[in-house]
Amino acid sequence: MEETWLQHPCARILLLLLSLAVVYGQTSTPAPAHKPCSFYSKRSCEECLKNVSCLWCTTNNSCLDYPVKTILPPSSVCPLSDARWGACWINFEALIIAMSVVAGAILLGITICCCYCCYCRKSSSAGRLEAEEETLILEREKRKQESLQRKNERTIKHNEIRKKYGLLQDMDHPYSKFEE
Structure with missing residues (x-):
């Protein structure tokens, strides 16, 4: 029986990862009403980062596009160690390292x-x-054994027929018929 690509364990894992990515992408919350990022400057990081197109810089408490x-x-624009994007508690540098x-x-x-x-497929095959x-x-x-057995049975049967009609020659003396 031939294995389909969906029955392969690696394909199942890849499908699981892709479906998780799709589900995670669909469950993210939509951005609030679009205000320019500069509107959130000198406020809080949480308010700034509600809009995913904004970047919070802790050096001067500014919200930037x-x-x-x-x-x-x-x-x-802002040093990586002071930039916040996605979450206020993690700096952009650490976020990049963690994601990589x-x-x-x-x-x-x-x-x-x-x-x-x-390897498993190769070793099992x-x-x-x-x-x-x-x-x-x-x-x-x-x-081969069955063939030899049938050949011996035929030889025995043929020898019995030859013996019955007197055609069986003495195998010890192959020239015995010339002596008669």
């Missing part, structure tokens, strides 16, 4: 899982091939 053209906010560690762990886990699954090969050898030997 996140610089979307660059992946990381440049130090001219988690992403690396996930990639390492997926790689190990795939390698392990491939190698074991299955060896077992099939052994059964083929045993069947071949069995057929």
